[in-house]
Amino acid sequence: MAMTRSSGCKVGIGIVIAALAASHKAAAQVSTPSVDPSRLPRLGTVDERFQSYNVEMVEVTGGRFWKPYKASASAPPNRGADNTGNIPAGAKPDLYAYREPIDLSNRRLRALAAALAPAYIRVSGTWANSTYFAGSDATPPTPPPDGFRAVLSRERWRGVIDFARAAGAEIVTSMAISRGARDAAGRWRSDQARHLFDYTKSVGGRIAAAEFMNEPTLTAMGGAPTGYDAAAYGRDFKAFVAFIRDSEPDVIVLGPGSVGETMASQSSSGFISTRDLLAASGPGIDAFSYHHYGALSQRCSGIPGQTTPEAALSEAWLKSTEQTFAFYRSLRGEFAPGKPMWLTETAEAACGGNPWAATFLDTFRYLDQLGRLARAAVQIVAHNTLAASDYGLLEETTLRPRPNYWAALLWRRLMGTTVLDAGVHEGIHLYAHCRWGARGAVTLLAINTDRTTTAMLRLPAASERYTLSADDLQSDTVKLNGTVLELGPNDDLPRLAAVTSPPGSIEIGPATIAFLTVADAKNPACD
Known part of the structure; x- marks a missing residue:
């Protein structure tokens, strides 16, 4: 049969289209x-409290914490002008907003937290490093005693204990390590820690686990004395472990609680590497704890480590949690082989989170992070925070659940402790x-x-x-x-x-x- 040039082209095009369609169909079948x-x-398995959360110590005491990008109509006035003393050393005051102490007796807050039970509630953070625990029921000292930046009253700590009981949570915390918690030679003293543990037990509470301090890699920002180094940390950590073993033998010793080594923060003044911390402190931890933030938020503009909404679903962004884990797993293997790993603080970004941390866009990171770390046998992942700033699971003034809260609730109800x-x-x-x-x-x-x-x-x-x-x-x-x-x-x-x-x-x-x-x-x- 004769074929014109035109019809030949049509046949050729048809063959190409059919071949492409078959190729796409085959690719679809392969990719399904x-x-x-x-x-x-x-x-393997994860702890039944695998999905946990933080309530910052500054929330409990009241004080200045990361200012939300959008002020709520029901938010209290910013009383920060006379409350700059409890922000981290070297921080910019305008990044923070004053908060009254969180009402841990709030019925909505308790009910929403209880729906995530069982969990750990970690009450710590940078502010905990320099918070004085009041030794009596008398009116707490104002201002804080010399060497401290804030005061934790017995009433407020009793609120934490009651909340934990109502919410089906176990308490994790850390110790005060600032100048006020030290003797004349600069050595850490256990008297503040002893008061905290003794009072907790006296009212029927329990501290399940404790870190010596929050983020010892950033000691200068965290309130440690000027010139504090790895050797001083090692000396103090050994004293802390001796105190726990002697007085609180059932408490899980966590450490070191480092942050920053997979970001640019290690170049900051006063940064101490985790390797140096572990070499100086020696054995003593029951579980290896670390922190992870994939970036620093927009509040910390000018500091390397930023990210964008466009990158929020990228593989490069999501796998950062594995990169941080791999870094600390290597150190765990060298200095604390066989010890379980706890991620005791994590969220979308440090410095309170970016604006999209409160949106569905961050839910992909939240659930993907839980999936990756459960697969890697990390035992605890404590989200920062339950209800403060833009990365909170709940909006801080209305306590309205954000998308990550609903994701957390589904995880709790559907994902068990055996990982496949x-x-x-x-x-x-x-x-x-x-x-x-x-x-x-x-x-x-x-x-x-x-x-x-x-x-x-x-x-x-x-x-x-x-x-x-x-x-x-x-x-x-x-x-x-x-x-x-x-x-x-x-x-x-x-x-x-x-x-x-x-x-x-x-x-x-x-x-x-x-x-x-x-x-x-x-x-x-x-x-």
Whole structure:
């Protein structure tokens, strides 16, 4: 049959189009992971309090903490002009706003925290390093005693103990290490620590774990005496361990609680490397603690380590949590082999978080971080904070849950302590745990960080699906299966209703997160 040049071109184009279509179809099939929840092998376990949170010491005492970018209409006036004494050394006062002490008896706060139980509540932070614990029920001294920047009254600490009990949380804290907590020769004294522990026990409370100090890599900012170095830390840490072993043998000794070595902060004045701290302090820790922030927030402009909303879903940003973990895991292996690892402070960015830390955009980091660190056998991840500044799980004045709170609630209800190996798959971040409280059941956490492309996942069994999404990634509201999550009229938590997905391919929409539970997985690791 004769063929014109025109028809030949059409045939050629048709062949090319068909070939491209077949190629795309094959690529789609290759990129669609097929996961059988019944066969996922066990990687290990995490502590039942794996997902925990911080309440900063300055929240308990009242004082100046990171100022939110948007002032709430219900926020108290900024009384910071006469309260600059309790901000970290060298900090800019205009980065902070005064806060009255947090009301830990608030019914909404207690109920929302209790929904995340069991957990650890870590009451520490930079401010704890220089906070004086009042030795009696008398009116606390004003101003603080010489060598301290703030005062923790017995009443306020009793509030922490009562809150922890009501919220199903165990207390983690750290010691005062500033000049006021030292003798004439500059050595750390245990009397402040002894008063704190003795009072806690006298009112029926318990401190489960303690770090010697908050972030000893940044001693100058943290309130340590001028010229404080690794040798001084090693001497003081040994005294702290001796005090704990003698007086509080059931308390878990955490350390060193370092921060900054995977950022640019180590170049700052007074920075002490973790290696030097560990070499000087010797053995003594029961768990290796560290802190992680992938960047410094916009408040700290001019300091290296910034990030942007455009980078918030990038692999480079999300994997920073693994890079920090790998750095400290190496030191743990060298100086404290076999000890569990605790991430005792983390959030979107240091210095109170960026504006988008309060939005759904940060939920990808929050859940991806939990998934990565559980897979790496980190035992505790304590988010900073429960309810202060832009990175709080709750808005600090209204206590309205932010997107990360709803993500935390779903994790608590669906992801158990046994971690499974879901593999590594192109186009989707996938994590798996035995489901909390359901024998044989498995929960998959599927995170699609692509803003434009739908990810696919193939399951051989029916699943119950909980999809988190938002119309605007930088919204402070989030939807579950298309319905906005919000508290009821009496602060009741909404029903977290799933939708059923039949066996086969499941679509994970662009920039969405899905928990998928398979009740009849019958995974032997989950019995």
